[in-house]
Amino acid sequence: MKTTYENLFDKVDYLLMSVEKIHKIITKSDSAKALPKNLSFNGAIDFLKDNGMIISASKLYKLTAKKEIPFYRFNNKLVFNTVELEKWIQTQIAKKNDNQIVSINPKHKKVWSQ
Structure with missing residues (x-):
């Protein structure tokens, strides 16, 4: 779907939600790495x-x-x-x-x- 002025805000919202999902995945994988003693x-x-x-x-x-x-x-x-x-x-x-x-x-x- 092509980005137009009418759907621009929907596209931006979709991008923000995608970035938040990626951020959650990354922070989960970082916190899962336990440091060795x-x-x-x-x-x-x-x-x-x-x-x-x-x-x-x-x-x-x-x-x-x-x-x-x-x-x-x-x-x-x-x-x-x-x-x-x-x-x-x-x-x-x-x-x-x-x-x-x-x-x-x-x-x-x-x-x-x-």
Whole structure:
């Protein structure tokens, strides 16, 4: 059926209903994916990325070497617990917020953070 001015609003309503159905399907499939309790090294990188902590593989290796991030070794492989990683992310965000110094340069009226 061709879209005309007379049926334009019906077509728009149909499109909106279709988008809502697609959205419901997508959100159901996303919520159905349960996170595993433990993650591999690459899984931890993806998990951190999905939670706003974009980190490279070399940086994650450095953090584990310095024991600055929670991890376990299993058969000489690095394993990360999702609950502990979530807590670590929250502490990193809190540290970043606590260490952020904000000053205003009155001459330029710009906000500088260090």
